[in-house]
Amino acid sequence: MKDNVLAAIDVGSSKICTLVAEATPDDDLRVLGIGITPADGVKKGMVDNIQGATAAINESIERAERSSGTKIVSAYVSISGNHATSLNNRGTSTIPGKQRPITEEDVERALEGARDLSLPTNREVLHSIARFFVVDGQEQVTDPVGMYGGRLDMDTHIVTGSVTAIQNLTQCVEGAGVQVEMLVFSPLAAAEAVLEDEEKEQGVILADIGGGTTEIAVFVEGSVFHTTIIPVGGYHLTHDLVAGLRGPFSHVEELKLEYGSCMPSRIDAEEIVEMEAFGGQRTKEVSRRRIAEILQARIEEILEMIYIDVKRAGFDDMVAAGLVFTGGTAELPGLIELSEMVLRMPVRTGMPIGVQGLSDSLNSPAYATSVGLLHWAAAEEGAVNGNGNGNGHGKLNLKMPGVNLGGFAGAAGKWIRTLIPK
Ligand SMILES: Nc1ncnc2c1ncn2[C@@H]1O[C@H](COP(=O)(O)OP(=O)(O)OP(=O)(O)O)[C@@H](O)[C@H]1O
Numbered sequence: 001m002k003d004n005v006l007a008a009i010d011v012g013s014s015k016i017c018t019l020v021a022e023a024t025p026d027d028d029l030r031v032l033g034i035g036i037t038p039a040d041g042v043k044k045g046m047v048d049n050i051q052g053a054t055a056a057i058n059e060s061i062e063r064a065e066r067s068s069g070t071k072i073v074s075a076y077v078s079i080s081g082n083h084a085t086s087l088n089n090r091g092t093s094t095i096p097g098k099q100r101p102i103t104e105e106d107v108e109r110a111l112e113g114a115r116d117l118s119l120p121t122n123r124e125v126l127h128s129i130a131r132f133f134v135v136d137g138q139e140q141v142t143d144p145v146g147m148y149g150g151r152l153d154m155d156t157h158i159v160t161g162s163v164t165a166i167q168n169l170t171q172c173v174e175g176a177g178v179q180v181e182m183l184v185f186s187p188l189a190a191a192e193a194v195l196e197d198e199e200k201e202q203g204v205i206l207a208d209i210g211g212g213t214t215e216i217a218v219f220v221e222g223s224v225f226h227t228t229i230i231p232v233g234g235y236h237l238t239h240d241l242v243a244g245l246r247g248p249f250s251h252v253e254e255l256k257l258e259y260g261s262c263m264p265s266r267i268d269a270e271e272i273v274e275m276e277a278f279g280g281q282r283t284k285e286v287s288r289r290r291i292a293e294i295l296q297a298r299i300e301e302i303l304e305m306i307y308i309d310v311k312r313a314g315f316d317d318m319v320a321a322g323l324v325f326t327g328g329t330a331e332l333p334g335l336i337e338l339s340e341m342v343l344r345m346p347v348r349t350g351m352p353i354g355v356q357g358l359s360d361s362l363n364s365p366a367y368a369t370s371v372g373l374l375h376w377a378a379a380e381e382g383a384v385n386g387n388g389n390g391n392g393h394g395k396l397n398l399k400m401p402g403v404n405l406g407g408f409a410g411a412a413g414k415w416i417r418t419l420i421p422k
C-alpha cells in the first residue's frame, strides 16, 4: 500500500463494502477500487459468527484489491451494534499561578478528565470527540491554545462499546489479513460523507437505516451532540412482508426492492403484482397498496423510535436543518414524503460526496458509511503527516491499550494536529 492510499471496510448487516482510495494533492479522494459482498455472520450490526464474517470480509477485501491493483495492509473499519452508547462529558484543567496562555498540555489534562469515566472492565472508549471548550466561563471556544485563562473546560462526546463486540470485529478483519487502523462508529462515518457544515451548525439528525440497524447521529452548533444505534432496519421491513404476505424471504426482498413504497395513498388501489407464496399454490396476486401499507406501518414505527431517541437526548426543538437519511432503506419510495409529514421537519436523502473516480458506483445512500470512513481516514492520515486540511473533525480517538493501536498520548497528539490548522 502506497503512503497516500487509504482503505475503508464497512461491515454492515447486509453487505460488506471495502473501498481503496488515494488522496490527491488537492486534498480530494479518488476511489481506486471497490469490493462489495453480501454480509455473513453479522446481525443487527454485530458479528455473531466469526467464521462467516471473516470469510465475507475477506472476499470483500480481495475484490477491492483486485479492482484497485493494490494490496490492502490496514484499513479504517466501521463499528455498529446497540452495545455502543454515547454521552457528553466535561473535563477541567485549572491553569496554575497567574494567567498565562493555555497550552496543549492543559488541553490534554482537560481531556484526561473528560474521559475519566471509570468504565466497567467489559466496556471501552471508542471515540472521545472534542465538542467545544469553555475558557473562564466563555462558552463555545473552538481552539483554546494560546488564549489567556485560569480555567479550561472541555466538552467531549464519548462513545463506548463492549470489549467483546470490539474484539470480535477486530478478530474478523485481522483474520482476513488486514490490520485495523481505527474503528469508527458507523453513524459518525456516515455523517462525514453526507452532512454539510451549515446543517451541522443549525442542528441536524442523521439517520442511517441499513439492513439490521438504524444508526443515529445528531449535530448542533457544528459538533456532534448525540449518537446511538437502534437494532431495527430494512430486514424488519422485509420480515413484516414475509409475515403479512406469506412468501419466502428472498423473494419478498425482491418484491420490496421492485414494488415497495411507504406511501400507500400514492399507489393505485387496483395495481396487482404477482408473488411467490408458501403452500401448495406457488404464486398468488397481491395488491401493491397492501405492500405499501405494511411498509408504512414499520417505517412509522422507526420514525417514532428516532423521534423518541432524539427527544430523550434533549434535542427535539433545535434541529432547524431537519433529518438526513442514509443507508439502503433511504431509497424506499415515499420515505422522504412520509417522514416530512410525520416529523414536520425538512427531510432529505444523503448521497455520499467528496469522492472522484468510480463514484457513480457509490452514488447511493447505502455507501455513505464506507465513503465516510475514507474521509475519516484522510483527515486522520493528513493530520499525522502534518498536511491536514485544517477542517479537523475536532475528534480524538482514544485507543485503549490492548485492543486498538497506539496510546493516549499519541492519539492526543494526532487530534491536536487535526484540530489546529497549520
Ligand atoms: N430501493 C430500496 N427500497 C427499499 N429498501 C431498500 C432499497 N435498496 C436497499 N434497500 C434495503 O436496504 C438494506 C441494506 O442497506 P445497507 O446496505 O445500508 O445495510 P448495511 O449497511 O449492510 O446494514 P446495517 O448498517 O444495518 O448493519 C436492505 O434491508 C435492503 O432491503
Ligand SMILES: [Mg+2]
Pocket: 012, 013, 186, 208, 210, 211, 327, 369
Ligand atoms: Mg450500514
